[in-house]
Amino acid sequence: MSSPTAEKTMMFGLEATHDRFPSLIALRTKALEIANGASFPTRKDEEWRYTPLNLLRDSAWTPGNHAGVTAADVASAALGDFDQIILVFVNGAFSAELSSPLENEAIEILPLSSAISDGKAPRLGELAAVEESFSPVAAHFGVLKKQAMHQFAALNTASFTDGAFLRLKKNQVVDRPIQLLFLSQGANVGNCARVYVVAEEGSKGTIMETYASVGKTTQSFSNAVVEVFVEPNAFLEHVKLLKENDRATHIGLTEVHQSADCTYKNYCINFGGLTTRNDLNVNVNGQNAHTRLDGVVCLDKEQHVDNHTRLDHAQPNCESYEVYKHLLDDSATAVFNGKIFVHQDAQKTDAKQTNKAILLSNKATMNTKPQLEIFADDVKCTHGATVGALESSMEFYLQSRGIPAQEARAILVYAFAAEVIELIGHEGIRTELSKMLFTKLGVKQ
């Protein structure tokens, strides 16, 4: 079964990028083998059962060009208005002119290509430091390789052209969030972005990925891999916002490694796209670590989002909370698959998982599968799932106070989803996402 699969992995001009990073040739050759060797996922694969990828399989994809995106496009695509550092990527290529200045005392920010390529780092004087930070990059790529990674991650490793390298420096507090804005523009563009984040010991900050479409983008495909390392005592908030147009396909893998005594909070905000698949894997490898994995899915028309989360508690005395909320209108469909593994050594784990869905139309569909596997005997673990319509008692209560039915429903669905957004610590991001949700649902502010 070589031909269709092999052809599909060539779709991003793989030959051209193959030698771009000489130090990664061995890794990328291996990744290409994995990508080529795997068959394209179909609905017969349990992990892809509810997510059709026909469009992805049957379309031709090109890397697209990087020109023509303006500051105004960035302003309307990025989540604003708050003090932040924005890195802009157009069809996978970093745009220095559209991005904020990258110099920052508390955090090292580089386009990934600069961090990897010898002599191409923007600050030549610090090349040694870049090289030093690169060696863990290579080591960690190796970590990802060891996972039974799905073929899209392998495709990314084999063919990414750029991305971001963020290093929150030891004991530094980064007040301004770093927003990585990945834009797709043009017809049938496809690209792979790669992001590498280290929150060093005792650091604190907020990072955000935003995926958006520009202008007359027709079909697009973004295939992202984000690796996050949270070192002891670090505190990292991580927001992923998907607001691509309704012809976009997104597949994203986020692989997180947590050390002892650290906090990692991930918020996955799905407001767009035609077909989206998010895999979020969190490996809790140290004691007393805190984890939050929260998500909002707000879809209509024919939109589809599949959130797979996997949390591995490998060490004792950790707690994790996970809340995913789904609002589905028209013929929208969503999948939630939440796996929590509590390994044998992970005594005193406290893990709570909830996922809820409100179906606003008869044609909307929710597929939910909480999956707890517990191998330790002294743990507290709960999970729950609800799927339903709006509660009529709430609707009547609002109506009895003079609020017309339609507005009452909008307020209630807003409140349902906002509960997750309100958990976000960064005020600017929280406020702007609330506004987006208000607008999306047509609620008066």
Add this chain to the structure above:
Amino acid sequence: MLEIQNLHAKVEDKEILKGINLTVNPGQIHAIMGPNGSGKSTLANIIAGKDGYEVTAGDILFEGESILEMAPDERAAVGIFLAFQYPVEIPGVSNTYFLRSAVNAIRRAREEKEMDSLSFMNMIKEKLNLLHLDNDLLKRSVNEGFSGGEKKRNEIFQMAVLEPKLAVLDETDSGLDIDALRVVADGVNALRDQDRGFLVITHYQRLLNYIVPDFVHILMDGKIVKSGGKELALQLEEKGYGWIEEEVLAKA
């Protein structure tokens, strides 16, 4: 202002109200008392327009117009308010947002100008002071995690903000200790005036020690079987509902 005429209603196939006649005029407080299952809450819910009840005969007029075909929000806009027996918790919606939406929805329905935030907040603060309530109430989600007493106080607060012409209080005293009961009653009394009518539904007489009614009606098996002044409530307190049942049976 409120005229209930020969009202018959059923829930699913069960007839609950079997011909109620009642008129409430501006400035009056009417109490409706009755044993459990007599139809008190059904009457309150039908006035407010809750789904699930079928009116099989009769009518409810408010200021001369039938309200039976009106949606609950339209009834609120003409000035009808129901204080719920079990106020609903709405996580994620702050009291301020909720009340502002309500006030402005009613203003839009009346073709009045919406209130800007400053005048709205001033008005809200004034009402909080009137009822001796704490500012914290505004930021909290509607009724979420409220104690029974807090929920009922919030109902009265909403009533104060919305200034209805007719307020229906459905077992507002249920589940309250005597202190909470007094706070709620003080709130109602502060809102008494010559233009506002009240329909106070209660199982027990004790609320009526604090909210003194002009008329008391006894509801049994879907009908008002006896009406009188405030002394009727005291008689009930003393003798229970049994003697009225006997009286009704004797007449039949």
